[in-house]
Every structure is written in structure tokens, then in C-alpha cells.
Amino acid sequence: MNWDAWIPLLVVASSLLPGLVIFTLAEERIRLRTGLNLFGALTKLALVGWMFWGVYNGHHFETRLPLLPNLELVLRAGPLALLFVSLSTVLWLVTTIYAIGYLEGSPHRSRFFGFFSLCVTATVGVALSGNMITFLIFYEFLTLATYPLLVHRGTEEARRAGHTYLVYTMIGGALLLLGTAWLYSLTGTLEFTPRGFLSGLGEEHRHALIIIFVLMIAGLGVKAALVPLHGWLPLAMVAPAPVSALLHAVAVVKAGAFGIVRVVYDVFGVDFATGLGVMEPLAWLAGFTIIYGSLRALFQDDLKRRLAFSTISQVSYIVLGVAIAGPIATIGGVVHLVHQGLMKITLFFCAGNLAETLGIHKVSEMNGVGRRMPWTMAAFTIGAFGMIGAPPVAGFISKWYLGMGALEAGQSWVLLVLAGSSLLNAAYFLPILHAAWFRKSPESWPHEHDFGRKETAWALLLPPLITAALALAAGLLATLPFSPLEWAKLISVREFYRP
Amino acid sequence: MLQAVIADSHWAIILILLPLAAAVLCFLYARAANIIGVMTLSALVLSVAALGWQIRETGVYHHAIGGWEAPLGIGLYADGLSLLMLTITAVAGLGISIYATSYFKQQDAARFWPLWLLLLASLNALYLSADIFNLYITLELVGLAAVALAALTGGRDALAGAMRYLLATLLGSLAYLLGVALLYHGFGSVDIAILATQAEPVPVLWVAFGLMGAGLALKMALVPLHFWLPATHASAAAPVSALLSALVIKGAFYILLRLWLEIFAPHSGGAETLLGLLGSAAVIWGSLQALRQTRLKLLIAYSTVAQLGYLFIAFPLSTMAGAAVWSAAGYLALSHALAKAAMFLAAGNLMRFGGHDRIADLDRVVQRLPLTAGAFALAGVSIIGLPPSGGFVGKWLLLEAALTQGRWELVVVIILGSLLAAAYVFKVLGRAFTQAPVCQKARAVPARMEWAALLLACGAILLGFLAPFILPLMDIGDPFSASGVQP
Numbered sequence: 011m012n013w014d015a016w017i018p019l020l021v022v023a024s025s026l027l028p029g030l031v032i033f034t035l036a037e038e039r040i041r042l043r044t045g046l047n048l049f050g051a052l053t054k055l056a057l058v059g060w061m062f063w064g065v066y067n068g069h070h071f072e073t074r075l076p077l078l079p080n081l082e083l084v085l086r087a088g089p090l091a092l093l094f095v096s097l098s099t100v101l102w103l104v105t106t107i108y109a110i111g112y113l114e115g116s117p118h119r120s121r122f123f124g125f126f127s128l129c130v131t132a133t134v135g136v137a138l139s140g141n142m143i144t145f146l147i148f149y150e151f152l153t154l155a156t157y158p159l160l161v162h163r164g165t166e167e168a169r170r171a172g173h174t175y176l177v178y179t180m181i182g183g184a185l186l187l188l189g190t191a192w193l194y195s196l197t198g199t200l201e202f203t204p205r206g207f208l209s210g211l212g213e214e215h216r217h218a219l220i221i222i223f224v225l226m227i228a229g230l231g232v233k234a235a236l237v238p239l240h241g242w243l244p245l246a247m248v249a250p251a252p253v254s255a256l257l258h259a260v261a262v263v264k265a266g267a268f269g270i271v272r273v274v275y276d277v278f279g280v281d282f283a284t285g286l287g288v289m290e291p292l293a294w295l296a297g298f299t300i301i302y303g304s305l306r307a308l309f310q311d312d313l314k315r316r317l318a319f320s321t322i323s324q325v326s327y328i329v330l331g332v333a334i335a336g337p338i339a340t341i342g343g344v345v346h347l348v349h350q351g352l353m354k355i356t357l358f359f360c361a362g363n364l365a366e367t368l369g370i371h372k373v374s375e376m377n378g379v380g381r382r383m384p385w386t387m388a389a390f391t392i393g394a395f396g397m398i399g400a401p402p403v404a405g406f407i408s409k410w411y412l413g414m415g416a417l418e419a420g421q422s423w424v425l426l427v428l429a430g431s432s433l434l435n436a437a438y439f440l441p442i443l444h445a446a447w448f449r450k451s452p453e454s455w456p457h458e459h460d461f462g463r464k465e466t467a468w469a470l471l472l473p474p475l476i477t478a479a480l481a482l483a484a485g486l487l488a489t490l491p492f493s494p495l496e497w498a499k500l501i502s503v504r505e506f507y508r509p
Numbered sequence: 510m511l512q513a514v515i516a517d518s519h520w521a522i523i524l525i526l527l528p529l530a531a532a533v534l535c536f537l538y539a540r541a542a543n544i545i546g547v548m549t550l551s552a553l554v555l556s557v558a559a560l561g562w563q564i565r566e567t568g569v570y571h572h573a574i575g576g577w578e579a580p581l582g583i584g585l586y587a588d589g590l591s592l593l594m595l596t597i598t599a600v601a602g603l604g605i606s607i608y609a610t611s612y613f614k615q616q617d618a619a620r621f622w623p624l625w626l627l628l629l630a631s632l633n634a635l636y637l638s639a640d641i642f643n644l645y646i647t648l649e650l651v652g653l654a655a656v657a658l659a660a661l662t663g664g665r666d667a668l669a670g671a672m673r674y675l676l677a678t679l680l681g682s683l684a685y686l687l688g689v690a691l692l693y694h695g696f697g698s699v700d701i702a703i704l705a706t707q708a709e710p711v712p713v714l715w716v717a718f719g720l721m722g723a724g725l726a727l728k729m730a731l732v733p734l735h736f737w738l739p740a741t742h743a744s745a746a747a748p749v750s751a752l753l754s755a756l757v758i759k760g761a762f763y764i765l766l767r768l769w770l771e772i773f774a775p776h777s778g779g780a781e782t783l784l785g786l787l788g789s790a791a792v793i794w795g796s797l798q799a800l801r802q803t804r805l806k807l808l809i810a811y812s813t814v815a816q817l818g819y820l821f822i823a824f825p826l827s828t829m830a831g832a833a834v835w836s837a838a839g840y841l842a843l844s845h846a847l848a849k850a851a852m853f854l855a856a857g858n859l860m861r862f863g864g865h866d867r868i869a870d871l872d873r874v875v876q877r878l879p880l881t882a883g884a885f886a887l888a889g890v891s892i893i894g895l896p897p898s899g900g901f902v903g904k905w906l907l908l909e910a911a912l913t914q915g916r917w918e919l920v921v922v923i924i925l926g927s928l929l930a931a932a933y934v935f936k937v938l939g940r941a942f943t944q945a946p947v948c949q950k951a952r953a954v955p956a957r958m959e960w961a962a963l964l965l966a967c968g969a970i971l972l973g974f975l976a977p978f979i980l981p982l983m984d985i986g987d988p989f990s991a992s993g994v995q996p
Contacts, residue, residue, distance in 0.1 A: 078977070079906075172942075176935055180932075184924050184927060187908070
């Protein structure tokens with residue numbers, strides 16, 4: 011019995027099965043539910059760790075199941091897949107702890123945690139997909155699993171946000187399906203291959219391939235919130251904080267960005283795509299999205315909304331790194347997949363803490379909050395500095411490699427985008443930090459909960475501290491083996507570019 | 510020993526006689542009807558499995574009743590396509606039957622079971638018939654039993670709907686019978702295999718096909734002949750709606766497909782283009798109508814009109830890639846049967862609980878029946894064609910064929926139909942999470958009814974993973990090869 015062939019499937023099942031059991035639990039079975047959640051998360055973590063070690067040593071983890079005539083369900087743990095899987099697994103564990111604390115005493119928790127587990131299952135499936143059809147299946151599954159989380163509050167506002175989300179993602183999914191099926195009718199295979207599988211196609215398919223590329227990027231761009239397909243994301247912040255955190259850092263938005271990486275490198279191949287002339291428009295689009303998102307963020311008073319526009323901007327760094335089409339920029343883009351996740355989840359956790367503990371939802375209410383909740387705001391500060399790109403937080407590494415990569419590829423306009431975006435990031439984060447640390451706090455907070463001597467509940471405070479520490483570590487220890495940066499270099503060498 | 514028994518028994522005959530005998534028993538012993546019914550259905554599922562094993566091992570099943578061969582006697586015939594339809598009937602039928610045991614009160618149950626078992630026997634006979642006259646007889650029996658079932662609850666709406674249905678089904682059968690007469694007159698036989706060899710492109714063949722096609726299209730409610738379906742399917746009792754939408758309509762499709770494959774395809778003269786056009790119209794029009802409805806059961810009924818359109822889209826595609834496209838259509842029919850049955854049963858639960866099916870007021874109901882909401886959601890996933898589900902497999906195969914052949918208009922229809930389906934499914938599901946004040950008067954829904962709907966829906970999802978096992982079974986005896994790849 012070859013266990014290596016089953017581990018990717020087990021990784022997916024380790025959140026799917028607990029999720030399905032959780033659906034059947036009564037509302038008051040808190041301990042069992044928590045136990046199942048943590049058991050799933052820890053099992054997944056152990057399995058991913060095992061795969062990590064194996065892949066580093068050249069093992070091959072691959073599950074293949076027949077799905078359709080000539081098409082298989084393939085789950086494969088390549089280096090790129092592992093990067094995303096580890097991110098999701100670690101952040102799932104943290105977010106689960108956070109969600110347990112956050113939702114204490116609120117209704118429909120079994121439903122929430124059930125869909126929460128399904129959501130992670132889908133994300134991990136997206137990460138491990140070894141061909142386009144498997145990717146498509148989990149990508150659509152992710153849409154469906156996220157919807158109930160998004161509308162969890164059940165308000166009219168949530169229902170409308172969910173509606174918008176579905177309109178965007180369903181149409182995006184249809185475009186992606188069309189592109190995938192079309193591609194399949196041309197090539198007869200959908201297997202992700204390092205450096206793409208299209209190079210055998212002749213010149214006569216050039217126009218078709220350009221349209222397919224546009225279809226697929228549009229389908230993925232909806233989730234990655236590329237302008238002008240981003241309309242659903244700012245509305246989606248009505249979801250509970252742990253959902254927003256997961257949505258912005260790991261699950262939906264990242265699945266879109268990750269899909270773009272896959273399509274460019276493992277379907278089209280970066281050289282082939284450059285030959286088609288589609289990379290430059292993609293880079294321009296990403297650059298525009300970066301600036302546009304930052305500009306919009308500047309004018310939001312609602313904290314979560316500001317963070318949402320910030321996500322639109324930050325996720326496009328990944329796309330930009332891919333679209334510059336050089337090895338160094340690729341490292342920057344791919345590593346930002348992890349870095350942005352760590353930093354953004356920290357910020358959303360903190361925003362959730364402010365809302366839960368003090369009832370603060372708006373930036374203008376944050377005066378002096380640093381003294382009331384020093385730990386939370388310390389984590390927030392690290393996240394914000396990371397977003398701005400200040401060393402030594404992880405964001406700096408991403409921007410450095412993006413900039414170097416752009417120079418190497420001779421696309422110096424990217425530097426302007428990076429500089430402009432950093433300035434804008436500073437412009438919308440620094441006033442928050444200033445207000446929180448240096449302004450006088452008001453007489454009373456909008457809606458204060460009492461947590462005794464602690465600033466807030468442990469389950470709410472620990473997760474942002476952990477993720478902030480990770481973000482800091484990813485920057486400080488970037489040159490150690492197994493850091494995200496080193497792993498991204500390994501990916502770039504092994505999968506994308508011939509050494 | 511066991512293998513020998515399975516291989517040598519005449520499962521096809523059992524499939525017809527068993528429900529017939531059970532129908533009589535249910536009529537005689539009305540008190541035990543529920544038990545007899547469910548046991549019969551369980552036995553049928555096993556028999557179909559046995560038949561499947563038999564024809565997989567020994568090839569196509571052919572039996573001449575009483576030893577009289579084709580031109581004189583009655584023949585039974587079972588290949589992969591028959592097996593598919595029998596499976597749909599038995600599996601979806603079992604789910605609906607379990608539901609029905611809790612749904613009907615004693616008095617209604619006494620009338621429901623004999624009719625349903627009679628319908629079942631007729632459907633099974635239809636899928637096993639080898640000649641077009643027997644197909645007519647069984648088609649007529651199916652139609653009449655279905656009409657009686659539709660009128661079962663006896664309300665004003667139900668009676669009006671059943672009356673419309675009666676007219677439509679009689680008219681359809683009549684047109685079909687005229688076609689049979691013409692074929693018999695023209696080629697001297699009603700046996701499908703003989704007709705297949707004798708048929709020539711002469712006017713009588715075209716007229717016969719026109720009549721039979723129109724009659725069957727009327728029974729399948731192909732746009733623009735769908736006028737009767739929404740009212741009938743929406744006004745019947747929930748298990749009956751499920752039977753009508755999931756199973757009865759497939760009977761007419763089976764006949765059309767069989768005739769097409771064996772007799773008409775080589776001499777079609779462009780009829781497939783017309784069928785494809787009407788199918789596309791059905792997908793778009795039916796989905797748009799479904800989206801406009803304010804009542805849940807009407808929405809589901811219009812969704813049936815739309816989803817059946819997909820089966821007709823297979824006709825124009827089949828001229829280039831026969832087997833693959835018909836497998837897709839068969840798979841769609843299979844998943845639609847499970848999903849649509851689950852949807853109607855879920856709707857029945859919601860109606861039982863809240864006493865109405867107004868979509869705008871459903872939120873109070875949906876939240877308190879999580880299993881039912883789950884059933885509707887999973888069935889919806891398959892109807893939309895989202896992965897992983899049977900609907901996705903079918904639509905993917907269809908899409909693949911359309912793309913390979915460069916039929917862009919069909920590609921657009923397939924995708925657009927899915928998007929519209931998503932719109933009308935989520936129009937209902939959007940209510941599942943809103944916070945509405947809980948309504949006071951509510952009737953409890955038995956767990957069995959909730960689980961029956963949920964399990965059928967899970968079946969539709971599970972089909973998304975079973976394609977590698979089911980598709981080869983469908984190909985036993987090459988039922989799709991008649992219109993195979995033509996140069």
C-alpha cells in the first residue's frame with residue numbers, strides 16, 4: 011500500500027469529514043464541536059507537515075481518481091501547491107480558535123462551523139489541484155461553501171451582499187468553465203504542467219488561445235477582485251470578522267490569485283503567454299488595480315471597508331509579480347501570496363476585536379484605542395507596517411523582489427506603481443496608527459464589553475498576536491530554509507523557470 | 510450458484526410483473542399498502558441491479574414472450590439505455606415511495622399505491638419493449654396512470670391541471686399511434702429492429718416521424734408544447750409532482766430517442782436542427798419563466814421545462830459525435846430525475862410545514878427545516894450543473910461536444926441556461942439564511958420525508974463521482990451507435 015498516493019486526499023478529507031459531522035451536531039454540543047474542529051485542523055497540519063518534508067526530499071504525493079472519460083480528479087502536492095496549502099492550514103487553525111471565541115453565544119454555530127470547514131476543504135482542494143478540472147470543481151465548491159458564511163448574520167444587508175457575491179462569482183465561474191472546456195477541446199488534456207502544456211499548439215489557434223486566456227483570467231479575476239470585477243468584495247465585509255479574515259487572507263480572494271498563477275505558469279507557460287502578448291495587458295491591469303484599490307481605501311471611514319479596498323490593492327501584487335514575467339518578480343508575487351495572507355488576517359482579526367470589545371467600526375472612532383487595547387493595536391501596527399512595505403515586516407520582502415524583478419525585466423514603470431502604492435498605503439494606515447496611539451481616548455467607547463483585567467478574550471487576542479508574529483518572522487528570518495521566501499525561490503526554480 | 514441464478518433469470522419479466530402484482534395486492538389490502546409498496550420498490554432496485562449484472566456479463570437481453578419471434582410475437586429487449594432508464598425509475602421511485610409512506614393519509618394512500626405501482630409497471634414495460642406498438646400501449650398506460658395520480662388530491666387546481674394533462678397526453682398518444690399505423694402500413698412491421706433495416710427515406714417515413722415526434726414532444730412538454738406542464742406538475746401532491754417530473758416525462762424521451770437512434774437518424778433530413786432549436790428555446794424560455802414565478806412549485810415545474818431542453822440540445826450534436834453526446838444526455842436525464850424529485854419533495858416539506866409555497870414568505874419556513882433546505886440546495890447544485898454533481902458531468906460532456914464541433918450558439922445556450930438556473934435556485938436559497946420572525950402555525954414534518962428528499966439530492970451529487978462506472982454500463986449493447994460517427 012502506497013501511502014503517498016492517499017495523503018493529498020486525506021488532507022482534503024481532514025476538514026471535510028469533521029465539517030459534515032459538525033452539521034449534524036446540536037447547537038449546545040460546544041465541546042464536541044470545538045474538539046472536532048481542532049482535531050481536523052491539527053490533523054491537517056500534521057499531514058501537511060509530513061508532505062512538506064517529503065516534497066523537500068523529492069517525494070511525490072499524488073492522488074488520482076477517475077472522474078470523467080479521459081479526465082481524472084488529481085490532487086498533487088507540488089511546491090507551489092504546498093505553499094498555499096500550508097498557508098491555508100496554519101491560518102485555518104488560527105482562525106478556528108478566533109471564530110470559537112468570536113461567535114461564543116451567538117446562534118447557528120453548528121451551521122457556521124460546518125460551512126467553515128467546507129470552505130477550508132475547498133481552499134485546500136484548490137491548492138492541491140493537479141489539473142484544471144479539479145481546480146474548477148473546488149473553485150466552484152468554494153463559491154458555494156462561502157455563500158452561507160457571508161450571509162450568516164441574516165440581515166437584509168447580508169442577503170444583498172450575498173446576492174451580489176453570487177452574481178459575480180457565478181458569472182465568473184461560467185467564464186472559467188467555458189475557457190477550460192474550450193481549452194480541453196483544443197488540447198485534450200488539462201494537466202498542470204511546469205512551463206505549460208500549450209506549446210505544441212500551432213499558430214492557427216493563436217486567437218482562440220488569447221480569448222481563452224481572457225476568459226480564464228476574467229473568471230479568476232472575479233475572486234481575485236481585479237478591477238473592474240471587484241464590486242462584490244467591499245460589500246462582503248458584512249460577514250462576521252473570522253469570515254472576512256479567512257475570505258481576504260486565504261480562501262476566496264487568494265483562490266483567485268492562486269488560480270491566475272496556475273493558469274499563467276502551469277497551463278499557458280510564461281514564455282508562451284508572453285508570446286501571445288497577453289502578459290503586458292495583465293500587468294497593466296494589475297498595476298491599475300493596485301493604485302485604484304489604494305485610492306479608494308483612502309476615503310473609507312468604515313475600518314473593514316478600508317481593509318477590503320486595501321485587499322483589492324494588495325492581492326494584485328501577486329498578479330503583478332506573475333505578469334511581469336521574470337523569475338525574480340515571480341518570487342515576489344508568489345511569496346506575497348503568503349505574506350499578504352499573514353498581514354491581512356492580522357488586520358481583520360484586530361478589526362474584529364475592536365468591534366467585539368469596544369463596538370468600534372469606524373476609523374474615526376479609533377482615537378486613543380491603543381492605550382485601551384495595546385496588544386491588539388500592536389498586532390495591528392505590525393500588519394499595517396507590513397502593508398506599507400516597511401522593513402523588517404514581510405511586506406517589504408515582497409515589494410523588494412517585485413521591484414528588483416521589474417528592473418530585471420526592464421519594466422521600470424512598475425517601480426512607480428510600487429512607490430505610489432506604498433505612499434498611498436502609508437496615507438491610509440498611518441493616520442489610523444497615529445489616532446490609535448497618540449490621540450486622546452474618548453469618554454466612553456461605542457459599545458464596550460467587560461473582559462475583566464484582560465483587554466479582550468484570550469481566543470480573540472492570541473490569533474492576531476500569532477499571525478503578527480508570523481508576519482514579522484517571515485520578514486526577519488526570510489533567508490532561513492523553509493521560510494516563505496526560500497520556498498518561493500525553490501518554486502521558481504523547480505516549476506517555472508529552467509535553471 | 511447465485512451467479513447462475515442471476516444470469517439465467519428473466520429479470521426483465523420480473524420488473525414488469527412484480528409491480529403489477531403488487532398493485533393488485535395494494536388494491537386488495539389497502540392497510541398494508543405502504544409496506545407492500547416500499548418492499549416492491551426495494552425488490553425492483555435489486556432486480557434492476559441483477560439485470561444490469563446480467564447484461565454486463567452476457568450482453569444484450571432479448572426475449573420473445575411465449576417463444577413467438579418478432580413479426581408475430583411480443584419481444585422484450587434490454588440494453589444499456591434500457592438499463593439506465595430502469596435504474597432511474599427504480600432508484601428515484603424508491604426515494605419517492607419512502608417519502609409517500611409518510612406523506613399520504615390512509616385514505617389517499619389506498620388510492621396512491623395501486624396507481625403508482627401500475628405506473629411503475631407500465632414504465633418498466635415501456636423501457637423493455639422491442640416494438641413500436643407495444644411502446645404505444647405502455648405509453649398510453651403511463652399517461653393514464655399519471656393523469657389519475659395528478660388528480661389524486663382532488664382540489665380544484667389539481668383537477669383542472671389533471672384535465673389539461675389528460676388532453677395533452679391523449680393527443681400525444683394519438684399522434685404517436687397515427688405514426689405507428691403509417692410505419693406499419695409503409696414497412697409492414699412494428700418491430701424496431703426490423704423497421705431499422707427496412708426504413709427508407711420516403712415521405713411516409715417523414716410524416717410518421719413528424720407525427721410521432723410531435724406527439725412525444727407534447728408529452729415531454731417541449732417548448733412550445735409545454736402549456737400543460739407547469740399547472741399540472743405544480744398542482745399535484747408533492748410525491749406525484751416528483752413522479753411526473755422525474756420519471757413520467759423520461760418515458761416519452763426514451764421512446765423518442767430509441768426511434769431516433771434506430772429508425773430515423775439516418776433519414777433525418779434536418780429534423781435534428783429543429784429539435785435543437787426548440788430545445789434551446791426551452792432552456793432559455795423555461796429558465797426565464799422559472800425566474801419569474803412567485804410560487805415555489807411553479808418555479809420547479811418551469812425548471813423541468815428548461816432542463817428537458819438540454820436533452821434536445823443533444824440531437825444536433827449527435828450527428829457528429831453520437832455515443833458521447835447521448836451518454837451526456839442520458840447522464841443529464843439520470844441526474845435530473847434524482848435532483849428534480851428531491852426538489853419537489855423538499856417543496857412538499859416546505860408546504861407541509863408552512864402551509865404555502867410563496868417564495869417571498871418562505872424564509873420563516875426554510876430556516877426551521879435545515880435538512881429540507883439542504884436537500885433543495887444540493888438538488889439545486891446538480892440542476893445548475895455546478896461541480897461536483899451529476900448535472901455537471903452531463904453538462905460538461907455536452908459542452909465539450911459543442912465546443913469540439915464549433916457549435917457556439919449551443920455553447921452559449923448551455924452556459925446561459927446554467928446561469929439562469931443559478932439565478933432561480935438562489936432566488937429560493939437566498940431565503941434560507943435571513944432572519945424572519947418565526948411564524949406560529951406550523952405542522953411538523955416527519956423526519957422520513959426530510960431524509961427522503963435529502964438522500965435523493967445526495968444521490969444527484971454523488972453521481973458527479975460515479976461517471977466512470979455508469980457511463981460504460983450505458984454503452985452495453987451499443988445503444989447509441991446507430992447514429993454514430995458519420996463521415
